Amino acid sequence: MDRRCCNCYKDLLPFMVLVGNECIITGVYTLFKAATLQGMSKYVFVAYSYTVSTILLLPFYFFYTRSVFRSRVVPKLSFSILFKIALLGVVGCSAQFLAYAGISYSSPTLSSAIGNLIPAFTFILAVICRMEKIAIKSRTTQAKVWGSIISISGAFIVTFYKGKSITITHNSSFFHLQQPNHILTSVDTNWAIGGLLLTVSNILLTIWFVAQVEIMKEIEDELTLVLVHNLFATILALSVGLLAETNKSLWKIRLDISLISIICTVR
Template sequence: MEKKSWRLCSWMESSLPIMGMVLAVTALAVNMIISKIAMSNGTSFFIISVYSNALASLILFPCGFLFNSSKRPPLTFPILCKIFLLACFGCLADIGSYAGIKNSSPTLGTELLNLVPGFTFILAVIFRMEGLNLRRSSDISKCLGTLILIAGASIVTLYKGPEILNKVHPVDPHALLSASKQNWALGGSLLAFAAFSTAAWSIVQTSILKIYPSEMAIMALYCLFVTTQSTVVALIAEKDLDAWKLQAEMGLVAVVYAGIINITFRLYMMTWCLSRKGPLFVSLFNPLTIVVSVVIGVICFQEVLYLGSVVGALILVIGFYAVIWGKAKASKMDKNSQVDNTTNVESTSHEVPLLQDKIEEV
């Protein structure tokens, strides 16, 4: 009985990160669909960004600064500047994502999320955070995967193709996602820009965590800075003060869901899984967002599924896993080289005293 209970506990413990990431990607896909419906009903995506991040700040600040204050490292001005820069990229990614979804569809938004690993690899090479050696198969895989990602993104952005599931019926009030005006090229460009901003966000976040390893405090300050920045952008972009009133019910639902579920819960869940399984494990769940978004959009909201989306999604997934495979192989090679170096150092340290003993005997 003890062995069975131990195995059950071990299985549940190993399954929790998997369930956590499934919940995280589901939360993201549902947020894109709810936001699309709210924007189709007249809610401004600038206002959704402001209110949702403000709500997340109210939730995260007590958790980030009132609890575990003794374990938190001191907060300095350079760290605040880096978190502010992090928020700039987060604000661009947030607004770019909402604007892209408004002009296209949640399915395209989830498909272009797969550009993030490729953009991250390019930025890491530019800022010398990662080496590039075309003689190594891992680096070749990452380069080819990045090119495949760009090709897939171009297909889903520039080519719609025939309708596979559902058809556009503007008269049908239930076709909330399909009836709104769409500009596929503009929406795809904005979503690609949001993916690039997300990649830059991950680069800056990595540098911050090295000097300030307090995830909850960083998230709290991050949401506060994003709220401030998005408010400034919204005041400039939205001339009509009535836009700040959430008159439509879906607008309020979008704000509450985005603030509590998409930002607070999803970011914390991803951080929790990241600390236990690493970035590779978290990245592997990105393509699942496409599946969740397509299933919910097509079945529940009669979203139109185009051939270009299916073909482009398949190419994006291939490129995504090529980059991830290259990263996994490179990290494995680095670990093996570190082990070899440690072994050499240990063998040298054992040999030196023996030589010294021989010299002393002479």
Template sequence: MLQWLNLNGTNKFLPFVGMIIAVLAQSGSLVVIKVATKNGINKYVMVVYSMALSTILLLPLAFFNNRSQCPPLSFSILCSFFFLALLGTSGQIMSYGGIELSSPTLASAMLNLIPAFTFVLALIFRVEKIYWRHYRSQAKVIGTIVSMGGAFVVILYKGPPIFKIHSSSSYNTLQFSPNLNWILGGLLSAGDSLLSSIWYIYQVSVTKRYPAVIVIVFFQVFFITIQSGVFALIVVRDPSAWELKFDMGLIVILYQAIAAIGVRYCLQTWCVQRAGPLFCAMFKPIGIIFTVLLGFIFLGDDFYLGSLIGAVIIVVGFYSVQWGKASEENTERVIENLERSCNIVPLLQNKE
């Protein structure tokens, strides 16, 4: 991250702070979701209420946004917002299911797969190029493979607890074995990371076409409310699950609506617009540190050896990819400067 800051000076400072806040908000979200599911709150209903409240809070900000600087809302733009929301809805459903089946720590570790998935998708869509004989490209490929290998370690190897607070083996509500719960939870969290990678890539093109961050976030949250509401009405058959009470569930919904959705979505969208998706993806490994600490303090979660080993492997692979990417950008910048110099020197010689 320091290399990115040195390249662009103060231009990266505000996005740096913004992403730290966004990652902290997301880590807190993983913990409060676990609290909510432990207290019997339906996760799909919680998504609907959180998104609906966040939509209401964002409405005045989007309405009073400087319209003179915003292009008109066309049907294609609204379709782009709808697709972003669909990615967010699907990712949240996977994320909530993964946390319920496993733990916030595992879900946070899986988020470190986002850079690897982003790199693979960039290759598929020819955004990135690979030069197999260059060590920089080799570092990116090897780092991607290592990151994915670390994710499989976290999913398939739980290991003994390093920090053990309670004696109960599981908080899971679904009737599977603990090991199967852990594997399914890891796979769902990995699916959430894949959808997040697609979201990051597609967000770049959307912000170029429509640069108003608040409006983008408002329509995303609005469409997610509709999509998740339809899904929840299909899968949640118990009418009592929709009842709101003055308990922990209401606190979780308020936190999700304000911090985990409103603040985080705005910051992430703005940071992607200002600094690009790769810069924002660099902060995902920090999330596991925040999540482990919050889960240890507020949930008394056990921290397992497999999570530690897998997280370390993921982070090593991740920074290998980022080092290769940063080295390539430095080389391209030097080549561009040399080409400019070569174009200037003959002009000076002819003038003499």
């Protein structure tokens, strides 16, 4: 009985972690949208996010490498590995910029919906890279294929068709449905642009995930990979941010939703 409960817990744990991660991501995107409505720049947001993450990670990494409980040795980083991690940082940082730009044009709701494309894109890329084998008669393969088709179709629909608007009238507590929007006449330009940017961001994230798997085969140390990746991403984010936002006042973080949103993105 105990063994069965243990196995059940192990099966549910990845699912629970993924659901929790999605909730956190949705919350972060919502906080970011609220911060941008108060004048915060997406370039400044990404730059500070990576900077704070790297600063907090450095002492933890130092303790991790000096700890007597650590059994593994810090791997040596060759130029080839550093170059690959640098490219990984470029891809990850670019994905962040595009994601937050897409949210600026649309909403966190659209971001969460299009985020469902990542498993589909990952499956497709894994098949192309021969990391995943397709067995047509296998139920697992069929589930992955149909899941990919449904998620891609859903993302397309939610991008180009927003549906009815629900409002609350002043004279009544009842909800009021406005006239339905039609797919050919009601496409909001900013909404479509946001959907496109979010889609490209998810494609980059897919490449980012698959590339991490390949790099981990060479470095075999998760924390070292995360630290070096964050260092490169921080340098890139700060460089892009300083070039894109020359107004010094935009770099001043107030004690409001802007600071909270940056702290919540620390990863």
